[in-house]
Amino acid sequence: MAITNRWTIRMKTQVNIMSKYQRTDGRDADGIRPMEAKVGVIPQADGSAMFKIGNTIAYAAVYGPRELYPRFLQNPETGILRCNYNMMPFSGAGDRVRPGANRRSKEISMVTENALRPVIDLHDCPNAVVDVFIELPQTDAGSRCAGITAAAMALADAGIAMRDMVSAIAVGRIGDGSYVDLSYEEEALEDYPVADIPMAFVNRTGEVTLLQMDGEVQTEGIMDALAKGREACKRIHALQTQALKNKFQGDTQ
Numbered sequence: 001m002a003i004t005n006r007w008t009i010r011m012k013t014q015v016n017i018m019s020k021y022q023r024t025d026g027r028d029a030d031g032i033r034p035m036e037a038k039v040g041v042i043p044q045a046d047g048s049a050m051f052k053i054g055n056t057i058a059y060a061a062v063y064g065p066r067e068l069y070p071r072f073l074q075n076p077e078t079g080i081l082r083c084n085y086n087m088m089p090f091s092g093a094g095d096r097v098r099p100g101a102n103r104r105s106k107e108i109s110m111v112t113e114n115a116l117r118p119v120i121d122l123h124d125c126p127n128a129v130v131d132v133f134i135e136l137p138q139t140d141a142g143s144r145c146a147g148i149t150a151a152a153m154a155l156a157d158a159g160i161a162m163r164d165m166v167s168a169i170a171v172g173r174i175g176d177g178s179y180v181d182l183s184y185e186e187e188a189l190e191d192y193p194v195a196d197i198p199m200a201f202v203n204r205t206g207e208v209t210l211l212q213m214d215g216e217v218q219t220e221g222i223m224d225a226l227a228k229g230r231e232a233c234k235r236i237h238a239l240q241t242q243a244l245k246n247k248f249q250g251d252t253q
Contacts, residue, residue, distance in 0.1 A: 021174045021192055024185060032169070032181045032232055037149075037243035039157040047158025049243070051150035054183060055140035058147045060154035065128035073129075079122030083112040083132045085147055087139060108144045115148050115168065115200040115210040121161040130160060141184040142170045145198050148210065153240050157247065165240055166209055167233035168200035171225040173217050178225045180232045197222070199229045203237045206230060 023031070033054030042048035045061035052058075068074045085108040112134065122130065132154065134147040145168035152166040172182035173195040179186070187196055195215025201208060208226070217225070 021177060021179075023179065025183065029177060029179050030228060030232065032235060033183065035236065035239055037153065037239045039153050039243050039247045045154070045158075047154045047156070047160070049150045049153035049157060051146050051153065051240075053142055053146050053149075053181065055138060056142050056146045057136065057138045058143065058150040059135045059137070060147065060150035061133045061135075062130060062151075062154045062158040062160070063133075064130035064158075065122065065125040065160075066131075068127060068129040071127075074127040076126050077123070079125030079128035079130060081113055081117055081120055081122065081130050081132070083109045083116070083134065083151065085109045085112055085134045085136075085144070087136045087143065108147070111144065111210055111212065112148050112151060116151060116155065116166055118207065118209050119152075119162045119164050119166055119202055120155065121163065124161065130155070130158075139184075141182055141187050142198075144168070145170050145200070148200050149236060149240065153243060156244055164202045164204045165237055166200050166202060167236040167240060168198065168210060169229050169232045169236060170196055170198040171229045171232070172196050173215065173221050173225060176221075178221065178228050180228050195221075197225045197229070199226065199233075201230055201233045203233070 036052040037050065039049045041050045041059065042061045045063060047062035049060050050057065065079050068080065085105050132151045134151055136143050136147065148166060148168040156162060156165065169181055172179045172186060174186065174189065175192050182196060187194060195213060195217045197217065198210060198212045199208060200210035
């Protein structure tokens with residue numbers, strides 16, 4: 001019985017420690033790393049944008065609509081969206097990234113397309129393609145969300161018909177709490193169980209266009225993370241909107 005009591009006390013102490021995790025950079029649970037957004041950063045592209053969150057930087061360039069080749073890929077009823085995500089070889093905090101396509105980049109390219117496609121209307125561009133190239137010269141967690149956020153701005157900059165803007169953020173579960181925008185250091189914590197949940201939202205409707213998870217989370221934890229992510233994306237959307245206004249208001253002056 002004495003052994004059982006000591007084990008119970010030890011387990012309760014561990015849970016209490018986990019629930020009181022303090023972020024090493026001083027942010028509160030809802031805090032986002034410093035952000036910066038610009039559009040029109042690549043003159044040769046039809047539309048382009050840069051989004052920086054913490055030490056993660058994503059550039060997106062849009063080309064099109066343009067005729068799709070080979071022709072057997074064409075859709076006579078609508079245009080198609082293609083996204084290409086790429087981390088530069090020395091962009092990460094860990095090992096060198098092998099250049100060229102790999103399983104991870106292909107997966108993130110696919111989820112980026114899926115996150116953006118619900119807001120894009122290419123029915124006026126049959127047999128055409130809109131290509132989005134996302135390059136990350138520097139990363140420190142949250143790279144797929146930064147890429148989606150930059151790509152949405154670049155599509156708007158290119159004049160692609162969109163019913164709304166998509167914003168993306170990752171929310172982590174550390175112990176029993178939800179923490180917005182984990183850094184690489186937080187993702188790699190060893191003293192706490194960590195789960196990372198990338199998500200993307202349509203601003204006006206709150207529709208979820210991306211929801212992934214790396215780790216184990218209870219249902220109530222997912223709902224809490226979604227609520228925090230939705231509020232965080234409202235702040236990101238305001239920055240995206242302001243970046244577009246800054247460019248186009250400057251063009252009309």
